[in-house]
Amino acid sequence: xxxxxxxxxxxAAQHAEVRAELDGAWADITATNxxxxxxxxxxxxxxxxxxxxxxxxxxxxxxxxxxxxxxRALGIGTGDEVxxxxxxxxxxxxxxxxxxxxxxxxxxxxxxxLVTADAIAAAIGPRTAAAIVVHLYGQMPDMDAIGxxxxxxxxxxxxxxxxAHGARWLERRAGAYGRAAAFSFxxxxxxxxxxxxxxxxxxxxxxADSIRSLADHGRRLDTRHEHDASGRNSRLDALQxxxxxIKLKRLDEWNSxxxxxxxxxxxxLDQTPCRVLGRDPRSVPVHHLEIVRVPDRPRVLGVLxxxxxxxxxxxxxxxxxxxxxxxFAREPYPVTERAAQEIVSVPMFPTITxxxxxxxxxxxxxxxxxxxxxxxx
Ligand SMILES: *Cc1c(COP(=O)(O)O)cnc(C)c1O
Numbered sequence: 001x002x003x004x005x006x007x008x009x010x011x012a013a014q015h016a017e018v019r020a021e022l023d024g025a026w027a028d029i030t031a032t033n034x035x036x037x038x039x040x041x042x043x044x045x046x047x048x049x050x051x052x053x054x055x056x057x058x059x060x061x062x063x064x065x066x067x068x069x070x071x072r073a074l075g076i077g078t079g080d081e082v083x084x085x086x087x088x089x090x091x092x093x094x095x096x097x098x099x100x101x102x103x104x105x106x107x108x109x110x111x112x113x114l115v116t117a118d119a120i121a122a123a124i125g126p127r128t129a130a131a132i133v134v135h136l137y138g139q140m141p142d143m144d145a146i147g148x149x150x151x152x153x154x155x156x157x158x159x160x161x162x163x164a165h166g167a168r169w170l171e172r173r174a175g176a177y178g179r180a181a182a183f184s185f186x187x188x189x190x191x192x193x194x195x196x197x198x199x200x201x202x203x204x205x206x207x208a209d210s211i212r213s214l215a216d217h218g219r220r221l222d223t224r225h226e227h228d229a230s231g232r233n234s235r236l237d238a239l240q241x242x243x244x245x246i247k248l249k250r251l252d253e254w255n256s257x258x259x260x261x262x263x264x265x266x267x268x269l270d271q272t273p274c275r276v277l278g279r280d281p282r283s284v285p286v287h288h289l290e291i292v293r294v295p296d297r298p299r300v301l302g303v304l305x306x307x308x309x310x311x312x313x314x315x316x317x318x319x320x321x322x323x324x325x326x327x328f329a330r331e332p333y334p335v336t337e338r339a340a341q342e343i344v345s346v347p348m349f350p351t352i353t354x355x356x357x358x359x360x361x362x363x364x365x366x367x368x369x370x371x372x373x374x375x376x377x
Contacts, residue, residue: 014350041236044241045236054176055203055205060199063183071096073207081125085119086318086329087136087339090325093105097324108339111278112279115141134160135164137290138286158179170282197241213229216233258286288348294364297342297344
């Protein structure tokens with residue numbers, strides 16, 4: 001069971017594949033000095049909209065801004081409620097609060113740890129303006145059922161697709177289901193920039209124009225000195241856009257390598273005390289993170305450390321347990337609470353080898369030996 005260390009993430013291997021193209025983009029931009037906006041940004045926006053299957057895309061500074069800008073452009077703010085899964089990264093909730101609205105947490109499904117249509121429907125009240133669906137870990141929930149709830153109740157459906165570039169529900173991709181979707185290109189995401197970056201995809205050109213204006217100091221589009229709103233500065237750099245265009249061409253290949261790795265984890269951990277996430281056959285996930293739920297996590301983490309195996313926790317303290325957001329907790333969220341105690345994110349990246357996965361699984365299984373198997377609630 002002893003073997004070489006396995007990193008949690010290996011960006012160097014990924015970047016080595018596109019090194020020459022990246023160097024070319026750097027040379028081009030440093031020669032032209034067009035750092036903000038310009039052809040690299042427009043080209044990436046068009047390519048990413050095409051990839052997601054939406055009419056348009058707006059590049060912004062990061063994924064959190066993308067979420068907040070969507071809400072603001074939809075006119076959502078003070079007095080409005082936004083339904084959001086309790087099991088998410090803090091940024092989803094932060095964007096709601098920054099926009100001035102009130103987050104209404106809902107618990108998640110115990111098998112996928114994703115939000116459900118029923119939970120959203122039950123949380124909708126007279127002040128509900130929107131629901132943010134989070135494609136957490138790279139998997140989309142039942143977008144048909146959730147879309148039907150949004151349709152029936154007239155609330156806006158917003159996707160937090162920060163972990164789901166290229167994921168699909170049936171034939172459509174993440175980013176193409178909601179009124180608008182927010183993407184993050186934080187370096188470790190499935191499509192990652194060389195720094196912070198983000199984007200919004202939507203079919204609604206008017207909404208995209210509002211977002212574009214808000215992200216550029218509320219400047220009226222195609223004018224220089226006229227400002228219609230107190231906006232902000234949240235722009236996509238040309239360098240980041242160029243990097244993203246290069247990496248976008250490899251995204252499907254990288255995502256399918258992740259799916260292969262996830263299948264191996266699933267096979268090797270079947271019938272052990274380690275439980276991987278459930279997968280709906282209608283969904284094609286992109287495995288941003290490989291989540292394993294284990295008994296006695298402190299012990300497991302110690303054993304992983306002892307074997308040099310990288311790990312993460314996404315997320316050990318639920319958002320509603322964080323001081324700034326605890327005031328919005330209305331009820332217990334038992335599935336989220338329990339998952340927070342059990343989850344471990346194990347090594348997952350496109351170039352991970354079968355040998356490495358075997359090694360991680362051997363260590364996980366040895367570390368959980370003696371625990372009750374199939375710890376289903
Ligand atoms: C990364 C992430 C964000 C925030 O994106 P940033 O680019 O870091 O601002 C939002 N939601 C989820 C689910 C994320 O994983």
